[in-house]
């Protein structure tokens with residue numbers, strides 16, 4: 035599986051690739067991204083462009099985005115109920131951003147929809163930190 039990983043640092047991306055490989059049970063191929071965000075706020079700025087680039091211009095099958103949730107409210111199950119997303123919750127913001135961009139994306143021939151895995155761990159991501167990732 036060819037994947038793209040967006041996070042706050044290249045070190046995080048290497049750790050995330052290891053987690054993804056374990057989850058899917060095979061070694062994934064990392065796509066290189068021209069946009070390299072530094073810091074969580076920049077991720078939200080560049081993410082729509084990255085999604086469109088991946089959707090229209092690559093054969094990347096899955097996008098994994100991980101943003102640290104430090105100093106923001108942690109995601110709560112109540113946010114999962116429609117209309118109750120918390121704009122201060124970074125996982126809710128990630129989900130909303132991805133949903134809006136992918137909803138507007140036109141279907142491409144011979145290409146399945148881009149799978150996404152989004153996470154906002156409560157503590158700073160470190161190699162070995164358990165992060166729940168589910169490809170959807």
Ligand SMILES: [Zn+2]
Pocket residue numbers: 108109110113119120123124125126
């Ligand atoms: Zn949330």
